[in-house]
Amino acid sequence: xxxxxxxxxxxxxxxSAVSKCSAAEWGYxxxxxxxxxxxxxxxxxxxxxxxxxxxxxxxxxxxxxDFLHKTQSHPRTQIVSxxxxxxxxxxxxxxxxxxxxxxxxxxxxxxVASQKAALxxxxxxxxxxxxxxxxxxxxxxxxxxxxxxxxxxDLSELSELEKALEEAGMDNEIPTxxxxxxxxxxxxNSRSDAxxxxxxxxxxxxxxxxxxQVHPADxxxxxxxxxxxxxxSPLHSLVQYPDCQAQQRRFLEKGWTECSVMDxxxxxxxxxxxxxxxxxxxxxxxxxxxxxxxxxxxYFVLTASKGMEPPWTxxxxxxxxxxxxxxVRRTGSITAAACAAPSGTLGLRRYGHRSVLLKPNMILTxxxxxxxxxxxxxxxxFHVLVKQAGHWKGSCLKKENMDGRWGARLYHTLSCLSxxxxxxxxxxxxPSSAGLGMLWLKFxxxxxxxxxxxxTVELVSLQPAAAxxxxxxxxxxxxxxxxGENYLFLYGGRSAxxxxxxxxxxxxxxDLSCTVIPVEGAVPEHRHSHSACRWEGxxxxxxxxxxxxxxxxxxxxxxxxxxxxxxxxxxxxxxxxPRYSHTAHVHDGKLLLVGGVWLYSSCVPGITIIDLETGxxxxxxxxxxxxxxxxxxxxxxxxxxxxxKELLLIGGGGNCFSFxxxxxxxxxxxxxxxxxxxx
Numbered sequence: 001x002x003x004x005x006x007x008x009x010x011x012x013x014x015x016s017a018v019s020k021c022s023a024a025e026w027g028y029x030x031x032x033x034x035x036x037x038x039x040x041x042x043x044x045x046x047x048x049x050x051x052x053x054x055x056x057x058x059x060x061x062x063x064x065x066d067f068l069h070k071t072q073s074h075p076r077t078q079i080v081s082x083x084x085x086x087x088x089x090x091x092x093x094x095x096x097x098x099x100x101x102x103x104x105x106x107x108x109x110x111x112v113a114s115q116k117a118a119l120x121x122x123x124x125x126x127x128x129x130x131x132x133x134x135x136x137x138x139x140x141x142x143x144x145x146x147x148x149x150x151x152x153x154d155l156s157e158l159s160e161l162e163k164a165l166e167e168a169g170m171d172n173e174i175p176t177x178x179x180x181x182x183x184x185x186x187x188x189n190s191r192s193d194a195x196x197x198x199x200x201x202x203x204x205x206x207x208x209x210x211x212x213q214v215h216p217a218d219x220x221x222x223x224x225x226x227x228x229x230x231x232x233s234p235l236h237s238l239v240q241y242p243d244c245q246a247q248q249r250r251f252l253e254k255g256w257t258e259c260s261v262m263d264x265x266x267x268x269x270x271x272x273x274x275x276x277x278x279x280x281x282x283x284x285x286x287x288x289x290x291x292x293x294x295x296x297x298x299y300f301v302l303t304a305s306k307g308m309e310p311p312w313t314x315x316x317x318x319x320x321x322x323x324x325x326x327x328v329r330r331t332g333s334i335t336a337a338a339c340a341a342p343s344g345t346l347g348l349r350r351y352g353h354r355s356v357l358l359k360p361n362m363i364l365t366x367x368x369x370x371x372x373x374x375x376x377x378x379x380x381x382f383h384v385l386v387k388q389a390g391h392w393k394g395s396c397l398k399k400e401n402m403d404g405r406w407g408a409r410l411y412h413t414l415s416c417l418s419x420x421x422x423x424x425x426x427x428x429x430x431p432s433s434a435g436l437g438m439l440w441l442k443f444x445x446x447x448x449x450x451x452x453x454x455x456t457v458e459l460v461s462l463q464p465a466a467a468x469x470x471x472x473x474x475x476x477x478x479x480x481x482x483x484g485e486n487y488l489f490l491y492g493g494r495s496a497x498x499x500x501x502x503x504x505x506x507x508x509x510x511d512l513s514c515t516v517i518p519v520e521g522a523v524p525e526h527r528h529s530h531s532a533c534r535w536e537g538x539x540x541x542x543x544x545x546x547x548x549x550x551x552x553x554x555x556x557x558x559x560x561x562x563x564x565x566x567x568x569x570x571x572x573x574x575x576x577x578p579r580y581s582h583t584a585h586v587h588d589g590k591l592l593l594v595g596g597v598w599l600y601s602s603c604v605p606g607i608t609i610i611d612l613e614t615g616x617x618x619x620x621x622x623x624x625x626x627x628x629x630x631x632x633x634x635x636x637x638x639x640x641x642x643x644x645k646e647l648l649l650i651g652g653g654g655n656c657f658s659f660x661x662x663x664x665x666x667x668x669x670x671x672x673x674x675x676x677x678x679x
Contacts, residue, residue: 017037018038018043021035046655055267060209063315085116091130155187172204175205178207182211188236207305290580339667347370348667350371365637378429384396413427421442438461439462469505482560488509490504491541494528535557536559540556573616582634583595590611592672593605644671
């Protein structure tokens, strides 16, 4: 039996139809036929999955409808959908009146084709639309209508596919579009390559539309591959064709004369109108931006053609992709190492949390989403790491006066004001909830670090006049001093009502009341998931996600002067690659940006060092070969140990589309002494 005919591979089409159906029911797409084809298998999917299948459907529809439009002067055209499963494409095109002279031929495993044929025959709305001829199945033909053919063929058997298409009356001399949505990758490369080449050689006016995965080697790609392998449906194409450029070369070398390719971040930005982008972005409460952009960077749409006049190029666009599409300028690499003897660090498997240095050898971590008692949930536990004899030892803290005050929050801020006092500002439970308020975290004045498990923390609720300003998340708070008084500069973020905020507030630290301090200069673009660091009495703001859900590449400095503060732009050279969901630190006049998410790049963000005097920007990759697990550097926290010039990465990860949740299992250490000395 061919690899592609396993029951697990056969089941992928049904699963994707269920996801597409859920997206349609929640208003992402218009499709009244999927519910008929899915039937009792209907399930409510998560917002992230809805977005993922929305962009997949939009990409396919964009290209298919472009093919029909460009070939409307031809008396006859054909669409051959490979591995069609329970997709509704034919019925939607027919209902829209777009199949004036086009025959749609769907191909899938014989058992799948038989099931779909029976479903069409038994559903009045479907059979009426297709025009059931009433004929019995014949050979590979499971269903035959005037402009619709359904064939039961294993795609790995090319000779059988060719024979079945001939029996169905497919004409290799007229414009023909082959469509393959996450299908060829399940075939062994020799078989999928043969199919790609056969289609180019046997159809004089051929077009090909491919939607598949890329980038198997980065952390998200490793989780993605592991998921499909566990389903016994491995993705064969990724090793030989790991990126968009390799896929493009593949088609050009197999006989296609024109070939264009976009990943789905680029397609969303360039091929979907802004008003449609905005419509989709507000359909559901949503706060998984990192996973959305990572999913889109790991899928592509490719179109190829030959013999078409004019050439078929549906992915050309007058719009330009956002900044950051250029190659990454690698200055060097830094080797990541799991922390030595990470005792008691199980509680650090979390993301959306915060970590601060309480003492030179003590790190406090609060909140986030992670693993507790074998379950994934929002975490109420506080965690402390203590360094003893060169090793980090961890434990969960004992908490007093909880009484529901904590709220199991994510995406809050945590600021250490002294050895015994820290303040938590904002955060959320669910994306649809109002932001949470402020809390004091009080520690004993003289807490021993010999046994972290004996350390207690007292939570004290705060209801200052500035409390409404704290009802946000994905914001920043930075300590500043003005006229001898200490403040927290609260900036940006988002709330249940506003997807992105650009306001700010100075919180007077004795009581966290809001104080008006003059701020001059052009108001920066609204943002959340940015970084903020104290420097020269002011605040450095870097990156973030803007109102259009696009990463920002600006570095801003809130400079202090006698009468207040002033916004200034820090020019970097070369320009900073836009990113968000990173962390940042300042050391000796250098801004360090750690991890995050960026778009249109062949690698994930590592460490970027910006010389704040010259603006020189240097990118370093993180060498993860000594780690036995994927290191995801978004939604993480980091602590910089200045004396050792060591960076400690804590937690991180997220919900990797429909592939499962990944949590970095251990803290990771990066020694930056060599690169900081060289700058």
